[in-house]
Amino acid sequence: MTDIKTDTPKTEAPIRVRIAPSPTGDPHVGTAYIGLLNFLYARQRGGKFVLRIEDTDRTRFVSTSEQEIFNSLRWLGILWDEGPDVGGPYGPYRQSERTEIYRQHVDLLLANGTAYRAFETPEELEDLRLRQIAAKLPPRYDGSHRELPQAKIDQYLAEGRPYVVRMKVPPHTGDSTSSTTFRDELRGNITFEHNNVDDQVLLKSDGFPTYHLANVVDDHLMGITDVIRAEEWISSTPKHILLYKAFGWDLPRFWHMPLLRNIDKSKISKRKNPVSLIYYRQAGFLPSAMINFLGLMGGGMPTNEAASTGKSSEADIFSLDDMIARFRLEDIRLGGPVFDLTKLKWLNGEYIRRSTPEAFYEALRTTILSDSYLKQIAALVQTRVETLGEFGNLTHFFFADDVMPTEEIFVPKKRTREETLTFAAEQLTTLEATDWTHEALEPALKKLGEEKQWSVKENFMLLRAIITGSTMSPPLLESMEIFGKPRTLARIRTFLDTQKKQNNTKK
RNA sequence: GGCGUUAUGGUGUAACUGGUUAACACGCUGCCCUCUCAAGGCAGAGAGUCCGGGUUCGAGCCCCGGUAACGCUACCA
Structure with a gap:
């Protein structure tokens, strides 16, 4: 076994990564997958792994969800160094407890001209959207309140009209850039033209931030060095880059991981595949098998020497510790892997057969026969x-x-x-x-x-x-x-x- | 529709800086073992690497052009 730490450049800031699940339902296998990858990356580099709860959507909030997320990740052995329940130097780790921080940062953007208040009602926006779709135009905010005269703004504020704060995507007076290019560590440079980037809402009228704002502010304040998240975020990354720029902050590295898929290759969903970690625990899957299986998704584990010498099926079987020792995030395959229950069950069977009789009985007694x-x-x-x-x-x-x-x-x-x-x-x-x-x-x-x-x-x-x-x-x-x-x-x-x-x- | 990403057997992956008949695992089929079923052992079928061009003595790996799938396109994350 090689000493991983010697590979880490000594000049680097200490690695800090995070996962940021939303407490909107049962803990999801996708969360476990991204959590595992972040966890491995931190462990391999002597870094810190942070768990942050993104509970800014009050309409979808589920009160039991947060605890279930904790339980499920712990069940799998994906342990965090900082989080709402264990604390840490960068708290609070629940976004609903950080609203004042976001408000202050929004004021910063308002003051430097990279954001603006918009007073349209949700109904007006919906109406706009419908008209755009009818006209076969891309549905997008039309920017009508981008340059509202100060007098008008003061008037609306005095009237107490509700508003949102939107990001002012360049070009505009003060910034003429018309596109954003960022580096994805797995894919290289990706470019987006700004006319395809919407003036994203940063602060909702209920005073809560949207994901985009909260995520950037928290990642910066929490010293996150590497953002390892799912591929579905690629499209909104330019918005995040623009925000870092608007604040004048350094960028983290971005790693976008492939999305787990249903058998029909669509993004994994509960309608087509069990996605709740609670399901897997209650149905009698072993955490070691689940972790092993997730480690198979997208590759990343170098071919085992045991494969060439001993039994070849050993190549697919490895523990969390094996992964910490040998997993390579940079080797992740980019095609979306199908979360195939058949192979998961085979793996689970392997782990069951390899258990001692005592351990097997113990597993039964703590789950299906508790x-x-x-x-x-x-x-x-x-x-x-x-x-x-x-x-x-x-x-x-x-x-x-x-x-x-x-x-x-x-x-x-x-x-x-x-x-x-x-x-x-x-x-x-x-x-x-x-x-x-x-x-x-x-x-x-x-x-x-x-x-x-x-x-x-x-x-x-x-x-x-x-x-x-x-x-x-x-x-x-x-x-x-x-x-x-x-x-x-x-x-x-x-x-x-x-x-x-x-x-x-x-x- | 627009933008972006991806593309190796049914599924997950492998194939050194381009180099022999594209490898491993799951699944599938058959056989062996066996009181049954699993497990285990053995033997098979299944892709010519999305398609079309190009470069090269030689391309899954490089270049160009398509196609398809997926993702995003919310005061959700």
Whole structure:
């Protein structure tokens, strides 16, 4: 093993990297992927890895999300040196606690003429957008408040009209540049003409910053040296460069990583692939396997010597420590890798087979057979069994992954297969948007049933069939609650996918 | 539509500064082992490197032109 630190130029500032997830839902595999890459980069260079929470979107905020992000990353062993929960010298690490900082920085931009107030209402902007689309023009802010006379601004402010602050993208008086070129460490120079860069909103009318502003201000203030993020940010990087320039700050290095993909190559999404880290934990994937699998995405691990000497399959198997020792971020492949569950499951199986019997049993007992899980399930069936031996009869679906009802079971007497599948898809949509307590689930499902003219019995029986594979089960909603949202939704999606495929083969 | 990025078997990756029949893993097929199923062992099928030109003795690697996929195009991140 080589000493990585000797490779690091000694003149460099200490490496500081970060991930900045938004607490808007379940922790995402994409967050884990980018987190892993940042973590490795920092560890290999004796740098610091920062976790920052980007909670500036109040409309999408989910209160439990932040804690779940912490739990999931820790589960994987992706540990941060600074963050909201562990503190650090550059805090606070939650953007909602930094609003005063952003306000001050916006004032700086307002004062030096690189930003301006815009007083249009959201309705006016929507109207503009629609007209532009109708005229086959690229939808873009038309800049009408770019050069508002001071008198007008004062008047609007006095009237108390709400406003946003927008970035004044050059060219304008004081800066005549018409394009921005930046270096992506993986791809080389990328150029954007400014007439393709919108006057991005920096400060929303609710006083919160947008991603673009908060991100640049925080990265600078937190001393971030390398921005390692997903490819979807390439398009907005010129805005960020312009902001660094407007503040007069040095640029970090930018590394844009390929996007994880669904099987059909689109950006990975929950509709087509489980993306919740909670799902993977609850479904019984081992953190070592998940980390290993993520390390396979995009390459980056040099071919193992074991591959040429010993068993060749060893080449694909490595630990987090192996990655710290040998992973090369600069070798990441740029094509978007498909997040292929088949290979993940094979890897997971490898890790299970390699466990000691004790470790395997321990893994079962802390996940799929944990005391808390069993205790909740037991409470559900106590009145429904006559011998303890019947426990498995009623609860098999809690422990199985291949539940699939036959058509006779899931299609109600007076319904067709088609309308049943359509309704099941609507149930899925409803469940996705509902808090995961049986108290919340019941009215949500009943409301859907009323709207679509499905009786409560038909409604719940269909769902019961999908979740349990049977027409007989412990109380459905309580069962779903214990089984967990990510796995329940995944089961419904698997059901719908399978039935859809059967449709296609029938025709 | 505009802008940007990407492109090696079905999937993930490999192929030194261009150099023999494009390699490994997953998956798939068959066989062996075996009370079953996995695991394991063995043997296969599957790409000529998105397409078209060019440079070169020689191109997956270099040049030019296309195409397709993906991303962005919000007072979301």
